[in-house]
Amino acid sequence: MVILYNAHHMTGEYLQGRNSAARQNPMWRPETHNTDECWLYNPQTSSLQPPPETGDHEVAVLENGLWVVKPDHRKEVYFDTATQTRHEINDIGIELDPAWTEKEPLSNSKWNGTDWAVDFALWLESVVRPQRDSKLxxxxxxxxxxxxxxxxxxxxxxxxxxxxRDLPSQLAEVVNPIPWPLAPAQ
Known part of the structure; x- marks a missing residue:
């Protein structure tokens, strides 16, 4: 029995476990046709050749009758370390940008090369001072x-x-909770 290795009709990815038996072409004659024409199949969605082995985050894709290995990060989310932009991967073949990380950014943080670190100056400006101004x-x-x-x-x-007013200048690092002075009794 000759096996057909089937691919998804939209993405071209190998449909593992969905192989089927090839049917012989009733019009095939060895004296007038080449061997590839012996079997009936659609070269856009199936191949007589087995797909190549793939590793983690890879998938075999049938393109123009040939199997190619492409990156597969579908359903994964990455964040740009410079802009904190969220990138959700939905397609096969998307190469990961070296500036992306799987770690979700923290509020008021910057990438320090290995992790998100809260930027002290940004925290003072966007968290402490607005709350302080509101209390004033x-x-x-x-x-x-x-x-x-x-x-x-x-x-x-x-x-x-x-x-x-003095609190922002007295803080030396990000703290939670913020040590607000107690208001006098009313």
Whole structure:
């Protein structure tokens, strides 16, 4: 029995386990036809030749009647280490960019060559300062000259607000939770 090695009609990838028996061409005559014409098959979706062995992340693909090995990273997700752009691979033959990683980026992070590291300056600008500004805005009204508050309480709020302003310059690394100063009792 002659085996046909079948390929997917859209992708051309070898359909492992879906081999079939080739049927003999009833019109074939050894004196008028070459041996390849002995069997009935579609050279776009099947081959009389077995596909080559493939490794991890590879697939055999039938192209123009010949098997070729192509990279296969379908259903895998990678992230660009420069832009943090997400790349979801959906097609056969996509070569991985050396600047891609499987590790998902962290918020406010940069690639350090082996992993995502939170960028301290970026963290200060995008996390600490906006939260600090929000806390200052929430108590702005207490500093208005017409807000009813005794001098001792006003001094407590002034110290609190100054501690909020000073906090970004006192931090030396990314910390979670952020050590916010405690607001005075109301």
């Amino acid at each position: 805005t929430a108590c702005d009204y207490r500093m208005m000259p017409d807000f009813p508050m005794d001098a001792e309480k006003k001094t407590e709020w002034e110290f609190y607000r100054q501690a909020l």
